[in-house]
Amino acid sequence: MPEYTTRAARSNAVRNRNASRVLSKQPWMPYKHAPTSSRWGVAARPIYQPRPPIQLHAGISHATNSPFTSPDSTPLRLVRCRPLPATTLSSMPPLTHDLQTGFIGTRVIEAAENYTRATPLPPKHNHHGGGIVRCQDDSEFWDLVLANSNHWWGERFCFNHPVVFSEWTPRVPGLYWRSESGTLRRVAAGDVERQNGRNLTLNPFGKSRVVVGGVGTLRLPPSEQGFRLCSIGTSSNVSAAVPILISPEAWERNVYREGDALLLPPMRWEQMPHEWAGRFPTIAGIPRGVLRIGPDTAVHERLGPAATQIQPFALMEYHEGNSELFAFVFASAVSGRTDCRGSVARFFARYCRDKGRDGRYLTSADVSEPLWDAEYPTPEDLRRSDGTAGSHLRLLERRVREAHLGERTLQALQEALSSLPDDSHLARLSTRIGIPPAHWRSGVTLSAACVRFLDHVPPEKLPELVDALAQDYPTLFRPLPSPS
Numbered sequence: 234m235p236e237y238t239t240r241a242a243r244s245n246a247v248r249n250r251n252a253s254r255v256l257s258k259q260p261w262m263p264y265k266h267a268p269t270s271s272r273w274g275v276a277a278r279p280i281y282q283p284r285p286p287i288q289l290h291a292g293i294s295h296a297t298n299s300p301f302t303s304p305d306s307t308p309l310r311l312v313r314c315r316p317l318p319a320t321t322l323s324s325m326p327p328l329t330h331d332l333q334t335g336f337i338g339t340r341v342i343e344a345a346e347n348y349t350r351a352t353p354l355p356p357k358h359n360h361h362g363g364g365i366v367r368c369q370d371d372s373e374f375w376d377l378v379l380a381n382s383n384h385w386w387g388e389r390f391c392f393n394h395p396v397v398f399s400e401w402t403p404r405v406p407g408l409y410w411r412s413e414s415g416t417l418r419r420v421a422a423g424d425v426e427r428q429n430g431r432n433l434t435l436n437p438f439g440k441s442r443v444v445v446g447g448v449g450t451l452r453l454p455p456s457e458q459g460f461r462l463c464s465i466g467t468s469s470n471v472s473a474a475v476p477i478l479i480s481p482e483a484w485e486r487n488v489y490r491e492g493d494a495l496l497l498p499p500m501r502w503e504q505m506p507h508e509w510a511g512r513f514p515t516i517a518g519i520p521r522g523v524l525r526i527g528p529d530t531a532v533h534e535r536l537g538p539a540a541t542q543i544q545p546f547a548l549m550e551y552h553e554g555n556s557e558l559f560a561f562v563f564a565s566a567v568s569g570r571t572d573c574r575g576s577v578a579r580f581f582a583r584y585c586r587d588k589g590r591d592g593r594y595l596t597s598a599d600v601s602e603p604l605w606d607a608e609y610p611t612p613e614d615l616r617r618s619d620g621t622a623g624s625h626l627r628l629l630e631r632r633v634r635e636a637h638l639g640e641r642t643l644q645a646l647q648e649a650l651s652s653l654p655d656d657s658h659l660a661r662l663s664t665r666i667g668i669p670p671a672h673w674r675s676g677v678t679l680s681a682a683c684v685r686f687l688d689h690v691p692p693e694k695l696p697e698l699v700d701a702l703a704q705d706y707p708t709l710f711r712p713l714p715s716p717s
Contacts, residue, residue, distance in 0.1 A: 331641040331642050331644065331645035332642065332645035332646065332649060332699075332709075333438055334558070334637050334641075334642060335637055335638050335642035335645065335646065335695075335699050336441075336442075336699055336703060337437070337438060337441045337558075337559065337560055337561075337637060338559060338633045338634065338636065338637020338638050338642075338696070338699075339513075339637075339638070339695075339696040339697075339699040339700050339703075340441060340444075340445045340561070340700070341441075341548055341559045341560070341561070341633050341637070342629075342630050342633050342634070342696045343513045343515075343516060343696070343700065344404070344444075344548060344561070344596075345548065345595075345596070345615065345626055345629055345630065345633075346513075346626065346630075347404070347405055347509055347516070348548075348596050348609075348612055348615055349612050349615050349616045349626055350507050350509065350521075350612070351404075351451055351453060351462075351600075351612050352453070352456065352612055352613075353453060353455065353456045353460045353461060353462035353478060364388065364389070365389050365390075365391050365499045366385070366388050366389065366390050366391070367390075367391050367392075367393055368390060368391070368392055368393070369392075369393055369394070369467075370392070370394070370467040370468070371410075371466045371467050371468060371473050371474060371475060372410065372473075374390065374392075374475055375407050375409075375410040375475075376410070378407065378502070378520060378522070379407055379410060379411070379518070379519065382518060382519075382520035382522075383520075385502050385522075386502060386503065386504050386520075386522070387501060387502070387503070388501070388502055389499035389500060389501050389502075390499060390500060390501075390502055390524060391497075391498065391499040391500070392465075392467060392497065394467060395467075395494040395495060395496055395536050396465040396466060396467055396494070396495055396496075396497060397465065397466055397467070397468075397469060397492065397493070397494050397495075397539050397540075397541055398463065398464075398465055398489050398490065398491070398492070398493050398494075398495055399450075399463060399464050399465070399466075399471045399474065399491055399492070399541040399543065399568070400452055400461075400463050400491050401450040401451065401452045401463075401464065401471045401541070401543045401545075401568075402450060402451055402452075402453070402462050402463060402464040402471070402474070402476050403447070403449070403450060403451075403464065403471065403472050403473070403474060403476070404444070404447075404449035404450065404451060404472075404546065405447070405509055405516060405519060406464070406474070406475065406476045406519075406521075407519045407520070408446075408447040408515075408516070408519060409446070409447030409448070409470075409472050409473045410447070410473065411447065411515065411519070413515065413703070413704050413707045414445075414446040414447040415446070416446070416707040416708070417442050417443070417445050417446030417447075417703075417707065418442075418443050418446035418447065418448065420433075420435065420439060420443065421439075423439075424436060424438065424439025424442070425439065426439070426587075426588070434584070437549070437551070437558070437560035437561075437562070437590075438560070440560065440561050440562055440563055441560045441561040443563070444546050444561040444563055445515075445561070445703075447472055447473070448472045448544050448546075448563060449472060449544050449545075449546035449561070449563055449598075450471045450472055450543045450544050450545060450546070450598065451545075451598055451599075451600065452545075452598065452599040452600065452601055452602075453600050453601065454600055454601040455481075455484075458481070459480075459481030459484070460478055460479065460480060460481065461478070461479045461484055462476060462477075462478055462523070463476070463477050463478075463479060463489065464476050464477060465477055465495070465497070465524070469539065469540055469541055469542045469567075470542050471541050471542060471543050471544070472544055475524060476522070476523045476524070477500070477523055477524045477525075477526055478503075478523040478524070478525055478526065479526045480525075480526065480527050480528055482527075482528035483526050483527060483528055483530055488532050488535060490538075491541065491568050491569070492538050492539050492540050492541050492568050492569050493535055493536075493537070493538060493539070494535075494536040494537060494538075494539045495532050495533075495534070495535055495536065496532070496533040496534040496536065497526075497530075497532060497533065498530060498531065498533060500524040500525055500526060500530060501524065501525045502522050502523075502524055502525075503522060503523060503524075503525045504520070504521070504522050505521045505522060505523060507521065509521050512697055513696070513697060513700045515700050515703065515704045538569065540567050540568060540569050540570075541567070541568045541569075542565060542566070542567055542568075543565070543566055543567075543568055544563050544564070544565050544566075545563065545564060545566070545577055545581075545598035545599060545604060546561055546562065546563035546598055547561070547562050547563075547581065547594040547595070547596050547597065547598055547605070547607065548560075548561060548562075548594065548595040548596045549561070549562045549584075549585055549590075549592045549593070549594055549595065550592060550593055550594075550595055551585065551590040551591060551592030551593075552589075552590060552591050552592070553590070556636070557632075557636050558636055558637070559595075559632075559633050559636060559637065562581065562584055562585070562594070564577050564580045564581065574602075574604060577604055578604045578605060581594065581604065581605045582605065593606075593608065594606065594607045594608070595607060595608045595609055595629070596608075596609055596610075596615070597609075597610045597611070600612070609625065615629070634692060634693075634695065634696070638692070638695045638696065638699075642695075643687060643695075646687065646695075646698070646699070646702075647683050647684065647687060649702065649709060650662075650683040650686070650687075650702075651679060651680050651683050653679070653706075655679060656674065656679050656682045658705075659679070659682055659683065659686055660674060661705070662698065662701050662702065662705065663686060665697075665701045666690070666694050666697040666698050666701055667694070667697075668686075668689055668690065668694070672689050673685040673686045673688070673689045
């Protein structure tokens with residue numbers, strides 16, 4: 234059978250051969266070198282890293298004037314991100330509080346829609362290719378799939394190095410590797426609510442932006458047919474991992490355990506029946522696929538326990554003064570550590586009460602064994618319909634729009650759109666959310682065009698507009714400076 238290989242793999246042939254020699258001596262990461270925990274949830278130590286990891290300086294500490302560090306006093310290390318595109322809009326104004334509120338509301342609606350779709354189902358039948366696509370790591374896999382999602386259905390993928398298994402899966406697999414996600418994950422001093430030594434707790438906006446940047450994991454129960462949605466990755470960061478669907482027969486062999494390093498045979502990339510919420514531009518183009526592990530897929534070798542870094546997340550409803558608001562909450566933890574689940578549960582219980590928030594959680598991260606009480610503990614609960622008021626999802630979306638996308642957010646949107654270089658940028662945004670520019674474009678000034686454009690945006694499309702603005706102009710959504 235022919236084998237496909239990527240340009241990166243060909244150009245790094247010598248490096249890969251040398252890495253294989255090292256790997257044969259120490260094929261997995263000992264537990265004592267497991268990733269260290271960080272409350273803001275993106276630190277990860279690679280199980281195998283064929284290229285030096287990029288060190289992302291997430292922010293500057295007031296006390297030390299140095300990059301934030303993890304508990305072992307080493308700078309936080311992230312799995313490699315795709316390079317961020319250059320922007321011509323560096324002079325755009327910083328994010329205002331009202332636009333910040335609209336941004337969070339938009340992503341809460343997106344997350345709620347995708348939560349209802351997080352159910353393991355048998356994938357569609359795809360055309361089967363004849364070759365094997367070999368990848369070095371998670372980054373290379375997602376670079377291929379995100380560049381041309383429809384091209385790879387039915388192809389068999391194989392990782393050249395051990396992967397780490399987890400029963401947790403990313404909230405939206407692949408979102409972590411979008412170019413704009415790297416910008417959103419950057420943490421500034423103004424995002425820090427509390428710092429205890431080297432442990433950081435972010436405020437609701439800081440946590441929400443990091444989750445929107447691809448951080449967040451779910452653990453789902455098996456489907457009625459017994460299929461299990463899990464993940465594998467060459468790094469310990471489950472948010473960056475690749476989803477796998479395990480058949481009931483394969484699961485019964487009892488070889489898949491949290492944190493185990495495995496050598497796996499080629500697996501087919503197959504399409505799930507329901508897509509992600511593609512009406513949101515930042516989600517559009519991310520394929521909802523899985524690597525299929527069927528009854529005949531045999532694990533080549535179990536290399537022993539490593540560790541995984543999980544980031545359970547939830548949607549939170551809370552109060553700030555007299556306002557009802559919504560936000561994301563997440564915590565980072567290392568599987569296998571003593572009282573891992575207990576520490577996560579205590580953090581969530583404390584966070585919703587801190588700063589007088591009087592909050593409650595709407596969704597659960599571990600649907601199999603809930604870590605906290607939630608209004609919608611399973612995706613089915615949020616999909617359920619009320620005979621008099623429609624589905625719970627639509628009711629929640631209406632509440633979020635009322636709280637986060639009101640008149641003040643519209644005014645902030647108008648100011649942000651008026652700062653664009655010309656109305657061609659406005660026309661592109663209009664096209665992306667399905668509103669023909671001819672409906673509002675009439676040769677007027679940019680400021681007047683913005684007013685006309687917003688008049689043509691119905692309330693249900695406001696989240697899509699904010700999402701498109703965040704994707705095309707991520708510098709507009711950079712962190713707010715800390716109060717002086």
